[in-house]
Amino acid sequence: MKPEELLELLKHALGGLAKEVTVRKGYVEVLVDADSVVPVANKLKELGFDHVKSVTATDYPKESKIRVTYHVSSYLREDLAKPILGLSVDLPRDNPVMESLTGVWRSSEFQEREVYEFFGVTFRGHPDLRPLLLIPELAERRVLRKDFVVKEESIYEGVPHRYQ
Amino acid sequence: MEGQKLQGMVVRRVEKELYEVFIGPQHPGSGHMRIIVRLDGDVIVEADPDIGYVHRTMEKLSEVREWLKPIPLLERMTIIDACNITVPYVNALEKLMDKSPPPRASYLRVLLCEINRVASHLYGFGIFGVFLGHSTMYMWAFGDREVFVELAEILTGARLTHSYPIPGGVRRDMPQDFPEMARRAVRYMRGRLEEYRRIFVDNPVIVKRLEGVGVISRNKAAELGIVGPNVRASGIRYDVRLAEPYEVYDELDFEIPVFEEGDALARTWVRVEEIKQSLSIIEQAVDWLERHKGEPIIPKEDYDKLPKLHREVYEKTGRVKLLPAHATMKIPAGKAIARGEMGRGEIIYYVESDGGTTPYRVRVVTPSARNAIVFKYIVPGHRLMDLPAIYGSIDYFPPEADR
């Protein structure tokens, strides 16, 4: 299925739920509001998008928002397996809370835990929300946000491994 | 037990009649991860994968390094499958830059990818063998893996960390005598696969251990979103090389082996069949490369920028020496998502650029990271001794999962 066809399909299926649907270089992104993410996810699942490939968050400190993106695709419908669809939600940076999509897509469970520990996004309704990869002390630091700065030096000076 | 305090240990209650066993991280059956297993008798009632023991912060480090530097960084995730893991990243950069590699470079990438895939599957076989107490399989697979590691070494100069693809091309051309070596390796490996079948895959003990163990049905596989040979063993025909052919996979002739059973034995067979397909792709790629000698391996605009000395080196030895400016190049703002098929499954890169010299965000989802969910949802209900069989059959590689 070509991106343009998918775009038509999505516009038809989602109707007014989507805030914005964009296609750029073969990558289709649907931007929705935080409170309409579950209905949209359910609609997408009805269309045939049956698993989540990746749950990503990106931090935009300037705009003071965190954008959480679910990349979904299909295994059971071969024509939908070709495109990857991004389902994005913009959350406020100081209190990022959204509904968990584990009820819709089980495959997002571990990656939502990852986003939780790296960005501090809380997923309401997640069955087991606790850090996945990091030790608890580090998980509190929200390490993938832009204000956690990692020093980068071209010449080695001392042991720069303690972060304040 | 409450009163007893041991250094570095936490005492806590578990449910009555359950027995909690910590498999890992220092445990012969775990690799660099931990599975917290709760047993009722000999049957696992709950398994909780506790990963992250090799989390080396690839995503954060990629954000602070220039565009080219994540290539060697990211391949440390799956050091045994280094080319497969970097090609999609390079593809993502190429999508952002609107650059495409010349066909010869694409073929070289595919060649190295397939060599890596064979080596990676052999690694998986070795670990699988040792999990099932079959030390000969470990030794044979690792011994034969050396053949392909050496092929890759001849092609790129490094045993494991090749850093071969660069945006727009590859670093080096193929040596003159490489095709003959590759063909010999392919012939050798075909013969060895027959021996593997006899000693391992058709071994009555192994078959008994694997048959009907860790069954993942078609719908379950889709629900859990697992990837790679595991999903193909469950009857889903999904392979990135088929769904979205990157590089020159649409010009090559190969099949995607699919099995319906979904158990550990089917997953093993998928890998055996995939090795056969990869060997055939290696032959095809080598044939094509021999027919198209002397074609460029970097795009023309890059070649034009090279100074005279670098051009001479490139034409004489086939080695690409880039200018320092290449390291600090700027990439136009945008988002790109690229995927590729590694030995263990599909890898996804989501790269965002704000037009600077470093990526704004690199998100990488590796196959093992997506397969980790199997431990939680498939392992319960099996016996404790099935855990290594399932672990080995899904070919889980912790450094890749933890990133």
Next chain:
Amino acid sequence: MVLETILYLIAYPPLWQVLILGFVGALLVAMVAIWFERKAAARVQRRIGPYWASPRLGGFMIIVADMIRYVTQQVIIPTTVDKIAFLLTPVAVLVVTILPLAFIPLSPHELYWPVASMEYSLLIALALTTLPPLLTVVLGWASSNKFSVIGSLRESYVITAYELVAVLAILAPAASTLSFNIVYIVEAQQPVKWLAILNPLAFLAAFLAVLMSTSAFPFEIPESEHEVVAGPYTEYSGILYALNMGGGYIRRFIYAIIIALVFLGGWAPYTPGLDPFTGFIIPSLIVLVKASIVVLVMSFLRAVYGRYRLDQALDAAWRLALPLALLGLGWSIILAYMNLI
């Protein structure tokens, strides 16, 4: 008076044989078995195996080095273990493992192996051989470690199933020769009426049961390293672990000697003479060579097969090995009835 008693006790031939010959011989046997196992596996796996400590001896000194290292290494006694059981059981395992040697004749003459010519030698030797696994269960329990406990549980499952098969199968020759005396059984097999040929079912069952119950490689379910780290021996270090590990190999070798005697005709084609050389050394060498071949085959299986799952192994015991052993027993009764032996 006291001194004389002590001297008498030490010089009492059976004790002498068990302590000195048994201990030293068993140590040597364990080392050779380990060396052979590592070397044979390496051969199958296309590599060299132990080599550099002594290239001319094929790396045998590496096993000696391992022994010395284990003996001189620190012995860790964790705070949570049951100390007395933890410390004493490995020693008891070794002693009980070696004891059956006293009842296994390597020569038909009473002069050279006085205890052995008693009427019930096979029965006693077998009974003693089945003891060490029980101690292994104790040992795992005393370690107070999760993996040890699982390991000893598995051990208890395995021995319940397979010791029965082993005893039944090895007693089959007694049924056909109408005697529990090993010397008599061996003499009945002269010159080539070997029971392994006449009664292959019992031989197969015995071989399988011995593989299983001594946790030889393809069936090392109790110490299956990928679920239960080292099974009952997880907490053991230093010399205590060496005792355990050596004990397993010695036990397998003693089983192999029993199999060689009762199934493979002992010193059978050869008729021992009376002087020490022809009466003791040559027959015992023949038996040892036969036993070594049995151990060799067991070691070779290490390289070819994977590990069974516990329930599958028990299934095989009750559904396959036990009927096989019973059939073998029945066949040996038929042999006795038809006077074939």
Next chain:
Amino acid sequence: MDVKAVDKVYVGNINVAARRARELLLGKLKLGDVIDWATTFSLWPVHLLTSCCGAEFAATWSPRFDAEQYGALPWVAPRQTNFIIIEGTVTRKMACALRITYEQMPHPKFVIAMGACALDGGLFYNSYNIVRPWEVVPVDVYIPGCPPPPEAVARAIIDLRRKIREKKLASRWLIEGWRHDRDPVKPADDVCKWWRP
């Protein structure tokens, strides 16, 4: 002999006897050399994988390089081994496991740190999640490289052997009961919450 009478039963002091026996065996009979020799040919690495160098570690024991010919046999449980190969990066989560494994091993024990990450962080020198292994356990031999080829690992094992033979590390542990050339390394980061009240 230091013998004292306890209610007419003569009792030897076992500590003194042990010391004398040690002096006799190690001093006069020169058994120390034998012990050192035995340790060099019986270096069993524990199965502790920390990172991606594990791939090359596994290759070292594969048929092509076959480190078992030096007597090194990878073994399953820390209690029965005597040295660790730290394969690459040690993350904060793993550091605790590494330290516990080290503590579980019986003396005399040795540590080889493999790869650039184990030396000084390597490519991940500025990562927020790694520790240097030398902050967690005392290291005897380093192997540079990223990843070091199997030959380098074999070479490191031989280096460690030479070190044991020259410095008599194994027999001196028997005499002194402690390895004084390695002061006990206390992990710099409180990775395992060991000394939190």
